Amino acid sequence: MQTGEGSVECNAPPTGNIAAGGAYFVPIEKGWYASECNSEGVCQDTLPCPPGTIGTSEFLCQHCPVGKTSPLGSTSCFNCQKGKFADAIGTTCKNCPSGFHQPNDNEPSTSCSSCPLGYGAFLNDPTGRATCLNLNWQSASDCASYQYLDNKNVNDPTSWKCAICPKGASCQGLVTWHNLGSRFGYARCGKDSEEFERCFGMTSCLGAPNPTLEGKYYDKSGTDLATVNSNQSCSDGHAPRTNNSRCYDCASGFVPGPGDGTCVECLPSESMVFALLIICFGFLLFFILVADRIRAAGEKKKGLLLDCLFCHFCLFAIFVFLPCCLFAMLSFCHVVFLCCF
Secondary structure: OOOOOOOOOOOOOOOOOOEEEOEEEEEOOOEEEEEEEEEOOOOEEEEEEOOEEEOOOOOOOEOOOEEEEEOOOOOEEEEEOOOOEEEOOOOOOEEEOOEEEEEOOOOOOOOOEOHHHOOOOOOOOOOOOOOOOOOOOOOOHHOOOOOOEEOOOOOHHHEEEEEEEEEEEEOOOEEEEHHHHEEOEEOOOOOOOEEEEEOOOOOEEEOOOOOOHHHOOOOOOOOHHHHHHOOOOOOOOEEOOHHHHOOEEEOOOOOOOOOOOOOEEOOOOOEEEEEHHHHHHHHHHHOOOOHHHHHHHHOOOOHHHHHHHHHHHHHHHHHHHHHHEEEEEEEHHHHHHHHHH
């Protein structure tokens, strides 16, 4: 362009403008960019930024980020509409494929989610969807508080139905066949069983609250175990429930309690050995005293004193040392057998 008289050369138009020939130039619109430019940077035309891009202050086109797009000749990017997504920069939003949905338009959407269980695609509908078609299958939310969703046949959802909660089972919440749990004091007779049995020791099987056992079983802190919502595990001292479904077996270092299903911790073996050493020391001390009295009595009274002391020793051993020794030895052997074998 050339705006003055008598000029021997032409000037390039100002930045943001294109040459219109002669003494004129035209400004580039927002959202557009210059085209048909020569080697000196002088442009003769403009074009709108394509969809998925926006015009910048430098009159260039910039890609929209993933999850967003823009119309032709735009200066702003927008979130994809419901039922659509954009998984790459500088692209337009695409429809969700069949069996998928995208319910959000408040944030960028980079993908679609598969329809949840019980929902499917709308038939003969190629457009993107914000929701899925309800197939009207029974779900856990359709069941009452005393029921669970019997969906054991996972390959046939049309057969799913609400079933009465078995005795000893807990059906509070969204419960299905696969997460049907036990109440306190009960155990499921196998992961594929509908039966629940009472545990040998009621306090050994923890679980969901059990109103029928409230006020009967408490822990050391005074908490009513039947009111606590515990995971399906065995109480302290019992082996893990993996291969011990009714919590009958005790863990290592514990032995069965007095017939109530509890497990008590084994006494340290050092304590039993110490008790036996004390008893043996008492025997040794008694023999030393007997020998000393014999020497002090002299030869004449040796026989009489020996007989007398021997009688006293027998009585003392029978009524004091023998029961204690036998009890200690038997207790020691019993604990060693239970804890080690």
